[in-house]
Amino acid sequence: MPRIKRHIDEKTAAKDINGKVYIVTGANSGVGLETTRQLVKQGGHVVMACRRPEAGEEAAQSFAGEPGSYDVMQLDLSDLQTVRDFAAAFQGKYDRLDGMACNAGLMTHGSEPVYTKDGFEMSVGVSYFGHFLLTELLLDTLKQGEPSRWVIVSSVMHAGGPRNRPNVDLDDINFKNRSFSNTDAYAEAKVATVLYAKELAERLEGTGVSCFSVHPGWARSNFGSGGGPLMRFAMAVARPLTRSMSDSNEESAQSTLHCLLSDDAPNHSGAYFSQSSVLYRDRECRDGGWPMESPNPNAKNMDTARKLVDMSYEMVGLSKA
Numbered sequence: 283m284p285r286i287k288r289h290i291d292e293k294t295a296a297k298d299i300n301g302k303v304y305i306v307t308g309a310n311s312g313v314g315l316e317t318t319r320q321l322v323k324q325g326g327h328v329v330m331a332c333r334r335p336e337a338g339e340e341a342a343q344s345f346a347g348e349p350g351s352y353d354v355m356q357l358d359l360s361d362l363q364t365v366r367d368f369a370a371a372f373q374g375k376y377d378r379l380d381g382m383a384c385n386a387g388l389m390t391h392g393s394e395p396v397y398t399k400d401g402f403e404m405s406v407g408v409s410y411f412g413h414f415l416l417t418e419l420l421l422d423t424l425k426q427g428e429p430s431r432w433v434i435v436s437s438v439m440h441a442g443g444p445r446n447r448p449n450v451d452l453d454d455i456n457f458k459n460r461s462f463s464n465t466d467a468y469a470e471a472k473v474a475t476v477l478y479a480k481e482l483a484e485r486l487e488g489t490g491v492s493c494f495s496v497h498p499g500w501a502r503s504n505f506g507s508g509g510g511p512l513m514r515f516a517m518a519v520a521r522p523l524t525r526s527m528s529d530s531n532e533e534s535a536q537s538t539l540h541c542l543l544s545d546d547a548p549n550h551s552g553a554y555f556s557q558s559s560v561l562y563r564d565r566e567c568r569d570g571g572w573p574m575e576s577p578n579p580n581a582k583n584m585d586t587a588r589k590l591v592d593m594s595y596e597m598v599g600l601s602k603a
């Protein structure tokens with residue numbers, strides 16, 4: 283099977299983005315760090331929104347000498363008060379926002395659900411609800427910065443297979459009254475991100491803000507490393523064996539970068555962009571594409587998308603504008 287490792291084209295990688303301001307969540311590690319590095323290399327200013335600011339500062343030492351700049355700010359997507367605080371602090375400091383990469387995410391470990399401070403199941407709480415609140419609070423700033431871009435990092439896991447398509451359970455999104463599996467919760471959270479990108483693109487049509495979801499690839503990042511010594515050992519053993527199928531963090535940042543920087547991406551607002559993946563059970567999807575049609579019909583259902591967003595306003599304590 284051919285492996286396509288697409289990189290942003292030379293013209294896109296050479297674009298001077300001096301003066302532009304970006305937010306990248308989860309910028310201290312993996313895909314977020316490499317997304318940030320490229321933006322800084324091209325002269326951009328990146329607000330690195332990190333759960334652990336000290337880890338952000340440490341990671342940012344590796345940008346020394348690049349033409350752009352960075353600012354590490356604290357953001358814990360599992361605590362909505364810090365999301366509100368971050369948005370207020372950002373708006374107090376910056377008067378423009380050219381692009382936002384809602385990149386942070388995680389999969390929990392174990393057979394019991396873990397909940398965020400505000401009572402959301404952790405996967406959907408971080409990947410979706412935290413980013414939802416952050417985005418809605420910064421939407422006017424993003425609109426003022428038009429033409430601007432917004433990207434949310436999903437996963438191939440949202441696609442499932444022909445006989446098992448994940449969907450968001452609008453009646454019990456937080457797994458309070460149904461059996462829990464960490465992989466199901468992660469897959470559903472990532473369906474929510476694809477749906478949100480579509481809804482946001484529809485809502486923002488004509489505003490100059492383009493919205494995208496991406497699967498980054500199988501990144502050799504720190505993803506899954508919080509699972510205790512046994513999990514870390516299993517990952518260390520598996521890594522060399524899966525190297526030919528997986529991607530460097532730099533490769534995995536390319537879809538996000540394409541959406542943030544390429545001239546063509548805004549022609550596809552609302553679309554899902556994905557590198558190749560052996561995990562697409564629909565074989566025709568394995569080579570991915572920019573953009574690529576999600577094989578999961580549930581992730582394209584606009585009725586679900588609108589209901590999800592309506593429900594989310596209430597759940598994060600926002601009133602719909």
Ligand SMILES: NC(=O)c1ccc[n+]([C@@H]2O[C@H](COP(=O)([O-])OP(=O)(O)OC[C@H]3O[C@@H](n4cnc5c(N)ncnc54)[C@H](OP(=O)(O)O)[C@@H]3O)[C@@H](O)[C@H]2O)c1
Nearest residue numbers: 308311312313333358359360386387437500501503504505
């Ligand atoms: N790795 C893959 O193969 C793969 C495949 C498909 C999709 N993805 C998605 O790609 C994105 C980036 O993941 P990665 O592979 O780069 O993994 P990673 O190296 O583990 O990076 C994840 C980032 O998310 C941050 N994060 C986790 N919980 C957070 C919270 N409550 N608030 C704020 N930030 C939080 C982490 O911060 P800390 O360092 O403080 O924990 C870290 O910076 C995620 O959305 C993931 O779901 C990854």
